[in-house]
Amino acid sequence: DTGVSQNPRHKITKRGQNVTFRCDPISEHNRLYWYRQTLGQGPEFLTYFQNEAQLEKSRLLSDRFSAERPKGSFSTLEIQRTEQGDSAMYLCASSSSTGRNTIYFGEGSWLTVV
């Protein structure tokens, strides 16, 4: 049973650099979500896809953030010109739009901007 897979698990980058995270959802899931979690807080919704369409974006997703899911399978989250405030764990999750539609999370990608 393959769950939601994220990589890299950890990334340290200098301020101003671009970073990209990848998420591979559970294979039969057509919905994919990105969340951000900072220390001591609960995850906050960033965006979600149904198949390849990005259907909702949070106000938290500034212009420096872009997410794609080109073939309705894996997704990437890119952060351009990183800032120290971007340091957080980026969580990917997936679910099905039919049936029980429970959301399953990956182990997250930690970003540290120095």
Next chain:
Amino acid sequence: GNSVTQMEGPVTLSEEAFLTINCTYTATGYPSLFWYVQYPGEGLQLLLKATKADDKGSNKGFEATYRKETTSFHLEKGSVQVSDSAVYFCALSAAGTASKLTFGTGTRLQVTL
């Protein structure tokens, strides 16, 4: 808007003690309610869920009952173990939101011998 409020932690208990973590919510309509658990350095794992009023979710000795009259979904366990030490998140998914989750801030549980 939708929101979830959890009791602040950390909660420190001795092994075999009774656990309650309070969770209340604000949402329109009839949301689904969830408890997720996060072990150190890991992502979130679904612990239990309830989708309608008076439903009881249960898993691994944990239980929570969906109480619409008090807008609550408190997590309980009769006898905690050291291995239950983790951060617990209450969350809701409002009707018509494509299962998007709104989380509380989390409650850290520390169980000691």
